[in-house]
Amino acid sequence: MTDMTMAKPNMAEPTRRDILYVATAAVGVVGVAAVIWPLIDQMNPDLSTLALSKTEIDLKPIAPGQNIVVKWQGKPVFVRNRPPKMVAEVRAVPLSQLIDPETDQARVKVANWLIVVGVCTHLGCTPNVGGDYDGWLCPCHGSQYDASGRVRHGPAPLNLLVPTYEFKTPTSVVVG
Amino acid sequence: MSGPSTYVPKSAIGKWFEQRLPIGGLIHSSFVVFPNPRNLNYFWTFGAILAFMLVAQIATGVTLAMHYIPDARFAFNSVEHIMRDVNYGWLLRYLHSNGATMFFLAVYIHMLRGLYYGSYKAPREVLWILGVIIFLLMMATAFMGYVLPWGQMSFWGATVITNLFSAIPLVGNYITTWLWGGFSVGDPTLNRFFALHYLLPFMIAGVVVLHIWALHVPGSNNPAGVEPKTSKDTLPFHPYFTIKDTFAVVCFAIFFAWFVFFVPNYFGHADNYNPANPLVTPQEIVPEWYFLPYYAILRSTPNILFIPAKLAGVLAMFGSIAVFAFLPWLDTSKVRSGSYRPVFRVFFWAFVLCGIGLGYLGSQPVTEGTILAGRILLLCYFAFFLIVLPLLGLLETPLQVPASIADAVLGSHGSSTMLKGASAEPSVKG
Amino acid sequence: MKMRMKATAVRAFAATLLAGALLVGVGGIGARAEGLNSEGYLIPQRQDWSFAGVFGHYDRAQLQRGFKVFHDVCSQCHAAKHLTFRELSEPGGPEFTLAQVKALAATYKIEDGPNDSGDMFKRPGKPSDPWPWNFANDEAAKSALGAVPPDMSLLAKARTVQYGFPYFLAEGLPFFEDEEQGPDYIYALIKDGYRNPPKGFKVPSGLYYNAVIQGSGHLIRMPSPLAMIFDNNGKPNNPKFYTDGTPVTPDQVARDVSAFLMWAAEPKLEERKRMGFNVLVFLGVFASLLYFVKKKIWAGVHDISPSA
Numbered sequence: 001m002t003d004m005t006m007a008k009p010n011m012a013e014p015t016r017r018d019i020l021y022v023a024t025a026a027v028g029v030v031g032v033a034a035v036i037w038p039l040i041d042q043m044n045p046d047l048s049t050l051a052l053s054k055t056e057i058d059l060k061p062i063a064p065g066q067n068i069v070v071k072w073q074g075k076p077v078f079v080r081n082r083p084p085k086m087v088a089e090v091r092a093v094p095l096s097q098l099i100d101p102e103t104d105q106a107r108v109k110v111a112n113w114l115i116v117v118g119v120c121t122h123l124g125c126t127p128n129v130g131g132d133y134d135g136w137l138c139p140c141h142g143s144q145y146d147a148s149g150r151v152r153h154g155p156a157p158l159n160l161l162v163p164t165y166e167f168k169t170p171t172s173v174v175v176g
Numbered sequence: 177m178s179g180p181s182t183y184v185p186k187s188a189i190g191k192w193f194e195q196r197l198p199i200g201g202l203i204h205s206s207f208v209v210f211p212n213p214r215n216l217n218y219f220w221t222f223g224a225i226l227a228f229m230l231v232a233q234i235a236t237g238v239t240l241a242m243h244y245i246p247d248a249r250f251a252f253n254s255v256e257h258i259m260r261d262v263n264y265g266w267l268l269r270y271l272h273s274n275g276a277t278m279f280f281l282a283v284y285i286h287m288l289r290g291l292y293y294g295s296y297k298a299p300r301e302v303l304w305i306l307g308v309i310i311f312l313l314m315m316a317t318a319f320m321g322y323v324l325p326w327g328q329m330s331f332w333g334a335t336v337i338t339n340l341f342s343a344i345p346l347v348g349n350y351i352t353t354w355l356w357g358g359f360s361v362g363d364p365t366l367n368r369f370f371a372l373h374y375l376l377p378f379m380i381a382g383v384v385v386l387h388i389w390a391l392h393v394p395g396s397n398n399p400a401g402v403e404p405k406t407s408k409d410t411l412p413f414h415p416y417f418t419i420k421d422t423f424a425v426v427c428f429a430i431f432f433a434w435f436v437f438f439v440p441n442y443f444g445h446a447d448n449y450n451p452a453n454p455l456v457t458p459q460e461i462v463p464e465w466y467f468l469p470y471y472a473i474l475r476s477t478p479n480i481l482f483i484p485a486k487l488a489g490v491l492a493m494f495g496s497i498a499v500f501a502f503l504p505w506l507d508t509s510k511v512r513s514g515s516y517r518p519v520f521r522v523f524f525w526a527f528v529l530c531g532i533g534l535g536y537l538g539s540q541p542v543t544e545g546t547i548l549a550g551r552i553l554l555l556c557y558f559a560f561f562l563i564v565l566p567l568l569g570l571l572e573t574p575l576q577v578p579a580s581i582a583d584a585v586l587g588s589h590g591s592s593t594m595l596k597g598a599s600a601e602p603s604v605k606g
Numbered sequence: 607m608k609m610r611m612k613a614t615a616v617r618a619f620a621a622t623l624l625a626g627a628l629l630v631g632v633g634g635i636g637a638r639a640e641g642l643n644s645e646g647y648l649i650p651q652r653q654d655w656s657f658a659g660v661f662g663h664y665d666r667a668q669l670q671r672g673f674k675v676f677h678d679v680c681s682q683c684h685a686a687k688h689l690t691f692r693e694l695s696e697p698g699g700p701e702f703t704l705a706q707v708k709a710l711a712a713t714y715k716i717e718d719g720p721n722d723s724g725d726m727f728k729r730p731g732k733p734s735d736p737w738p739w740n741f742a743n744d745e746a747a748k749s750a751l752g753a754v755p756p757d758m759s760l761l762a763k764a765r766t767v768q769y770g771f772p773y774f775l776a777e778g779l780p781f782f783e784d785e786e787q788g789p790d791y792i793y794a795l796i797k798d799g800y801r802n803p804p805k806g807f808k809v810p811s812g813l814y815y816n817a818v819i820q821g822s823g824h825l826i827r828m829p830s831p832l833a834m835i836f837d838n839n840g841k842p843n844n845p846k847f848y849t850d851g852t853p854v855t856p857d858q859v860a861r862d863v864s865a866f867l868m869w870a871a872e873p874k875l876e877e878r879k880r881m882g883f884n885v886l887v888f889l890g891v892f893a894s895l896l897y898f899v900k901k902k903i904w905a906g907v908h909d910i911s912p913s914a
Contacts, residue, residue: 017902024895031892038264042239046261051692051734214907256688256760259874266874267881415903423896430889435778437882438660439785441763442778446788449764449871450756459821536771 054176056168059113067129069118072175076118076126077163078136079173082147086134087111090148097152100159104148107162115173116149116160127160136160206392211410212417213398215585219289220396221424222282228425229279230384234377236272237321240265244324246370248363251326252451270440276318277443278432280466283311291503292524294512295397301504303390308501310383315467315497317376320369322464327448332461334361334369340474343487360454400584401513402577409581460541468538469531470496473557475542476550492554499561506561508569516575520568527560646804646824648817650767650794653861655786657868660883663876664869669700671848672866675859679834680758683751685739688759689870692733698876699869707733714738752812753827762788762864762871788871789864794818797860800830831863832856 045053055072062068062081070077082090087104095101108114118126120138131137131144133152138144143156150159165175183204185194194200243262245254258265287307290296296304323334338355342348357364395404404410411417435442443465447458463471470493477489499506514521530553537550578584642648656665673694676686691711695704702710711731716738719726731738737759741747744754756764767787769777777784799818809815809825816826835854836842842854852858869875 020895020898020902024892024899027888027892027895031888034888038267039235039239041263042265042268043242044263046243046257046263046265047692047696048257048261048690048734051690253688260688260693266878270878411907416907419896419900419903423893423900426889426893426896430886430893433882433885433889434780437878437885438780439778439783440878442784446764446766449760 054174057173057175059171059173064112070175072117072163077175078114078116078118078149078160080114080147082112082114084112086147089134090146090150093146099151099154100157102150102159104150107148107150107159109165109167110170113173114147114149115163115165115175117163119161120156121151121158121160122156206388206413207418208412208414210392210395210413211404211407212396212413213400213404213409213581214411214416215398215400215581216396216417216420217399218420218424219285219293220398221421222286222289223391224421225282225425225428226279226286227384228428229275229282230377230381233272233275233279234381236268236275237374237377239268240272241370241374244370246324246367248326248366248452251324251366255325267436270436272321274432274435274440274443276321276464277435277466278428279314280318282428283314284466287311287500288528290397291527292514292521293397293399294401294507294509294514296504297507297512298504299394300390300397303387303394304504305501306383306387306390308497310380310387311500312497313376313380313383317373317380318464318466320373320376323366323369324373325448326366326452328450328452328456328458329445329448329461331361331452331454332457333463334365336461337463338365340490340493343484343490345487362454397512398581398584399513399515400578400581401511401516402579402581402584405580406582462539465535465539468536469534470538472534472538472546472550473554476537476547476554478551492558496557499558503561503565507565508567509565509572509574510569511574511577513577516577517568517572518575519572523560523564523568526556530556530560642817646817647820648794648798649769650787650790650818652786653790653793653864655789655865655868657865657875658783658786660780660879662879664699665865666701667850667852668862668865669869670702671850671852671858672862672864672869673700673702674848675835675863676758676866676870679831680863681737682740683747683828684755684758685741685747686737686759686870687739687757689737690733691731691735691737693873695733696873699873700866704733711735751827755828758867758870760871762792762868764788764871765791767791785872786868789868791818792867793860793864795826796831796863797856799826800832832859835859 053073055070055077057068057070057077057079059079059081062079064081064083065086067078067080070079090104095103107116118136120127120140120143122138122141122143125138125140127136127138127143127145129136131153133144133146135145135147135149135152138156141155142153143151144153145156145160146152148159149162151157163175165173167173183194183198183201185191185200190200240258243254243258243265245251255269258269260266262268290304290307319333319337323330338352338361341351341355344351353359355365356362357368395410398404445462450458462468473496474489474493477485477492479485480488483491509517509520511517514524534550534553534557537546537553540546655662656668657663691707694700694702694710695707711733714731714735715728716731716735717726718729721727739747741750747754765788766784767790768774774784776782777787795816795818799816800814801817803809803815803824807815807824813825813827814829815824817824819826835844835847836856836859840856845854847854847859
């Protein structure tokens, strides 16, 4: 009598009693899971946060060669107006020299506008303008990025992330 | 919690661990083989229901605290943010606010069960007093929790209740100022109430551990009020009482869910959906239903001798709860269970009606009539503890108490011939 | 056995008392006659709302009409600061399209800033913005209107009808839920509350007589909002006020705006009731299973002989 609640589902011939116990236990497990989910999901971004997940950037005031930093989803986004010479230079770099091989063409929608998330792919610091590659230098562990936001010097493993964005007009872009 | 355990883990890892921390043995002796009287009725499942409610309140409370802002400017808005934007935020908040009501409903049933069946009598006095402490901590927690949404009722409830302390002679005003952290209920008050509202449930959990510990020393009381004598009188906790408690908890959860999902504001007050306004007092200030009897006592108490009504009301209100702690010594009857005390039973139900009556008066606007009725019921309330219970034990002739739990069980199944055969204890009197 | 019978009798008596109180409550809610109570207040009647009951849900078209009333009339004076534009397009509400909501939001000028030169500036509204108010703050509203109009985003939950003892006992029961008492109150206040004061009742200038409003001695500062849509004979100033062809009557307008305010105060009501039904079914099944498990485990316990 004392060992009754623990049913053995792998028994050769389950009795009706065992089926009742297994069914009850299964329903109980489903119930507990259903109770736990809201307690977990409440930590996910809420509706007001999701509603702010797009940022519009006015490109007009950014002169050729200038960088600006815009906040998007709480993170910095680097926007750089690249002069033609800079574009030509980064596009001339052979892919074999890159840690994370990717062409510049694949990373921009309009040649002169570079838009990348300013979060170092190593451990999440924000890189400063600088370094040996006409791009950014991370102050935390010395990772360096070029004018296409591609990592050129470790320890960062990946290129700076390109957010999803859309040109609403030639001088206005919506990130997110 | 019931002496050395014979528990031996099956696996080698289990044995290794058990030698170093015998928690398996503790659980095994307390919640698996622990002998419980076999005649417990469903009123004895409210302990498990209360444990469930404490866990539910802590789980929803901790998650709500992740979104709530304890600042007078943002508190109301942050609650509305929880209700509208946070994933399942409305569910967590309605669970938490209705959970407080369910917690008190269950605790009142639990307490009245203890009162009816004499569960406070020797050797369970400490168990009972720990329960009274838990009840006081619950009241403090619930009161401070109700302040947090910073609606009109929150603000004015906090104002009225903290002003109680100003009734204390000489130092009263200093104490209220100290409680407020200012010269009225305000931002510092809200912030400290939030901190304490987060702290107290864990103190409750600690006292609950002591409460269960103290329970497992003598074991549960039972409807017959006679201690188990042989192993025939008891059943192991698992599976008999684990399944019974689980069933009861789920039934209680159905009741709980009805309010959360279909009438979530039934126990609330519409005025608390208006943001706190220190310049406008609502038409009537009504506490949550579970405080209404005490609120009525507070309002009804007159001047007593040289004690002004304001102080007397505060003393009567706190006294009405403190008196529970003295029950083991106020009740002089040797018979434990109300089932065998016909006169006590009448007074018990009169006391319950008295409590409900005080609750009703607490919800009504103050008039001459409610004050008078409140005073009568207030007298009845204290008379029950201070006059009826001490005298009843001396004057009442109890019914014959069954010799053992097994007898009581079979008696309840209508086989009276069995009772005749059982050795009857001498009827207890005086 | 005598005491057992007595205990049963006491229990039966208590149950009868409780049931009686509930019955009176239930009957009372159904049978309350229309009319003024002893103090001259008009007690709001229970209305049929689509969102009442276990399967309650909002009527989208009604919420859209109610929104029009709110937009054209109420929001001229009242704030609704917890309501955001985006909620108008979220599921379980009026469910305007996102494009409609964006266009609507863009018609408002929202203060934002500071910009790079440190100045605040105005920009078109976005769906994430809260509903803007025509007044900069409470004081501005008070100086223009004589009082601060209550915020409307929670109004339907912040107002109620108090039927008192013993009716309130029934209000937690299925079919008698109290959740619709806020809209009942608002509907009655705007549709039936404005009437001629009794003989000898002095209405100070700037105030109006209302038979429903509580706690202010029948006086209200808000002029009849329906008077902005209807003439003195109850004819709409603009018969095409509703674009969906619904007849424009005082009853319809009061009903629609009350329903809209209920949604504004409780936007998750549909999700809540839907989930609640599932939870009750689940718990019912679980409890039944547990009942049979409990019965099986306890089978054979009661017939053990006491003195073997």
